[in-house]
Amino acid sequence: MATQPNIILHAADVHKNFGGLRALSDIDLQIEEGKTHAIIGPNGAGKSTLLNVIIGRIPPSSGAVVFDGQVLTGKAPHEINQLGISRVFQTPEIFVDLPVLHNVMAPAFARRDGAFRVNMLRSVDSETEIREEAEQLLQDVGLYARRFDTSGALSRGDKRRLELAMCLIQRPRLLLLDEPTAGMSRHDTNTTIDLLKKIKSSGMTKVIIEHDMHVVFSLADKISVLAQGRIIASGLPHQIKEDPRVQEAYLGGSVQ
């Protein structure tokens, strides 16, 4: 046997009820370090809710999430981010009034300076190191030409790519992606897949929620299927593809 895989994130026995609605039940999810773990499932299955619990947006009704030996449950969102977890949201959360370049630079300051620092003596534009890093990332996601535009003017797909760049500049240990290619053209989707493949080689762990099976099967090392708040199957891509329960619950009978 090779060495035991290192579990970087463990959601243990997580439940979440919204009033009478059981959005998550009995969730036990283990994410291996350095791997890309896809979570698929029909609309309303609880996928985004699961990410919300992980990053501290909503508290679980019971259970706990442990990241690299530290319990995340009860921590504030900025503390969770400072531990090395970044998230791309299902509806892009960007700084719509700020230029694209500053959108990408701001998260880099949080990475370098911590959660709070009154840094008044330098100018943003003279932070060449961070600026160059941001420009490089904007090249990678294909938004370099628009770096001085106000980000609110971007298309939906471009906003997503911007948000991805904002997360990547933090060099998180764990990157959570909630439908990162929704609203993108085929071409942009493929560029994003290539980009995500490239960061895979850098050892960053990724959890990706996607409806686009092309994206899922291009990237995932492991897949978990969520339906009605429960994980009904977990395994390697080919196992999931062949699992009859999955085909019934989610894939409508066939995967092709």
Place this chain on the structure above:
Amino acid sequence: MVSLSRTDLSKLAIFAAIVLTMPIWLAPFGAAYPGLMQKFAIYAIFAIGFNILFGLTGYLSFGHAAFLGVGSYTTVWSFKLLTMDILPAMALAVVVTGIFALVIGYFCLRRTGIYFSILTLAFAQMCYSLAYSVLTPITNGETGLLLAKNDPRVLDALFGASASTDGLPHPTLLGGSISGYTGFYICAVLLIVSFYISQLIFRSPFGLALRGIKSNQTRMSYTGFNTKPYTLAAFVISGMFAGLAGALLSVTDPLAGAERMKWTESGNVVLMTILGGVGTLYGPVVGAWLIKYFENIFSAINTNILHSFLSFLPDGLEQVVVAVLSKFVGEGWHLTLGLLFVLIVVFLPGGLVEGSQRLARWLTGRLKGSGAQPHPHPAE
């Protein structure tokens, strides 16, 4: 390290030139006397500070006049207890107001949006009524806090500064008198320093974080920023600017009254900032000057002045025009200001500064024909 970029430096130089030459260019407007120009400078400082909170961070405070009041009272107390020198007085005022802002901000910043605004308003109104009731030993109630001949002034006594023999002592700067133009230039220099500090904040990573909070607080916290201390820092800094402005009000006229904490004063600084341009460097200054000009000059225009001004018109017409215009000047200056405010908010969202920039861009665009748009640089 604290050097500005060339564009920032030229902005600062232009601003300094405009402020220091006020006695020249305000003369044609009939506003070039020190007492009024001091007010221009002082309220510009107030508005610049307010803009750091409202313009950058997006938190609309309706209680900033409280800080103006605290700065004033602290200054007069420093005159009474310590020394007539203005440097310790202003330093104390800024520090005390900062601490005061820290406490008020700690509570008010637990809410956002309209609830934050209401909380600040409530706090300021509380200060205002306390100044007339419980706190009269400190504020001297309706009379206002005044200097007295037999005030201790321990530092002055210690260093043997001779108490002036005739009447009340006057504030001094390192022993020199600060009356007349000296007083104006002191305010002017402090305005330029305030502008410089606001420039530093605007371009810094700290300023970027404040803008991020205004733009999307959710993203800020999921990006690892602890937004609470950032908003508190912005609140305290902007309170300290207000404290300095309050101090200068008492430095140039050594008394302090609770009417400085009235809600109308808090409202005024909001109007100034919006008129000039929220979140712009020059906007609050322009807005402050405009409102102070209206308040002091426009309000002094009466029908006699209008008659002499319009005497070139035929008699009957003159009567009519004067009758109409007189509703807008003198006592009616609030009406003119109100109209102006409505027009600017409706037709120039972003205020005078951004509006004129857009107008200029549109004009140059027209002149150059349908050429390429000039590339906008990262927002200033």
